[in-house]
Amino acid sequence: MNLKLEMIVLPVSDIDRAKAFYEKVGFRLDVDYTANENVRVVHFTPPGSECSISFGEGMTPIAPGSFQGLYLIVSDIEEARAELVGRGIEVSEIFHDAGGLFHGHEGGDVTHHSPGQERLAGVHPERASYGSFLTFSDPDGNGWVLQEVTQRLPGR
Numbered sequence: 001m002n003l004k005l006e007m008i009v010l011p012v013s014d015i016d017r018a019k020a021f022y023e024k025v026g027f028r029l030d031v032d033y034t035a036n037e038n039v040r041v042v043h044f045t046p047p048g049s050e051c052s053i054s055f056g057e058g059m060t061p062i063a064p065g066s067f068q069g070l071y072l073i074v075s076d077i078e079e080a081r082a083e084l085v086g087r088g089i090e091v092s093e094i095f096h097d098a099g100g101l102f103h104g105h106e107g108g109d110v111t112h113h114s115p116g117q118e119r120l121a122g123v124h125p126e127r128a129s130y131g132s133f134l135t136f137s138d139p140d141g142n143g144w145v146l147q148e149v150t151q152r153l154p155g156r
Helices: 015-025 077-086
Strands: 007-009 028-036 039-045 052-057 070-074 095-097 119-121 133-137 143-148
Touching: 015 028, 015 039, 015 052, 070 077, 077 133, 077 143, 095 133
Parallel strands: 007 052, 070 143
Antiparallel strands: 028 039, 039 052, 095 119, 133 143
């Protein structure tokens, strides 16, 4: 059986504000459909992705900003950061982790460390695949992580 992740429903508080943000990030707008005054669906796909995001009126009971650690994979983290900054998106500095583990969020910002480990500035010193990150959040606080992957692990 093949199972492909197709869509993630994001909790947002203001549909038009979220739509403008994801357009600014560079996601492709696929659908903006209003069925009636209680149902509106907005659907975006990140460039190069087979998985999309969707948000809108009447789509999820989850509190806006609840999603953290939504990963976007890039082949060049420095180039991706420059493009996002050029689009006016507030992003973190690039970082890596001494232990290479990624866990949740702390203080509203996606973090990259386990207790006792450090989040270190800059790209991974060996530029190891899966080793460099940056983060940004949408206007509601849903947290995104860009991770540099230049060589996939076997089986992917």
